Amino acid sequence: DGGITQSPKYLFRKEGQNVTLSCEQNLNHDAMYWYRQDPGQGLRLIYYSQIVNDFQKGDIAEGYSVSREKKESFPLTVTSAQKNPTAFYLCASSMGRLEGATNEKLFFGSGTQLSVL
């Protein structure tokens, strides 16, 4: 089945530790996104990537880092600089943005709940 797989489902971080959240897609999508969701809130964009080896900061990139070495994979690292990392993290993908193309819908993974020990 085609889709987006996030792992792990639950993750715990100790103080001062970096942790990496995995996101893999087999939809052959060019664009991938990371969102953060706090309880009862909407989604806020952390980072996004329109193509392999390129990514841009979203609205709340501080304390996070990403890489896009393969089309299928877009891992997110929550660094020790992120002082309030407890949240639900969602990865998404879309077909990709050709020049002038718009009106794309996002496909989401099932999320990773990150908590601080």
Add this chain to the structure above:
Amino acid sequence: SQQGEEDPQALSIQEGENATMNCSYKTSINNLQWYRQNSGRGLVHLILIRSNEREKHSGRLRVTLDTSKKSSSLLITASRAADTASYFCATEIQGAQKLVFGQGTRLTINP
């Protein structure tokens, strides 16, 4: 402040009734999308309406868009217990390559 703001924040109705949720936004958009999220899960795309469209239907869903008022509404007709979820609007802002999400409406359908 949020690009997309939803109203109400929470809605509780009886099964079989219609549910209406509203979304307002601030800047010009290419399109507006509605997503559904069951508790602890990812979001699922429901419907996309482009800036030059006024109304769109998909099954029991009806979406309207009023660009002059910068607002949209999602109507779910003949609600079912399985419709219980949070519903989010998201706007694709003109000139941007990303979606901006509202804070969502939490819908509860009582059997």
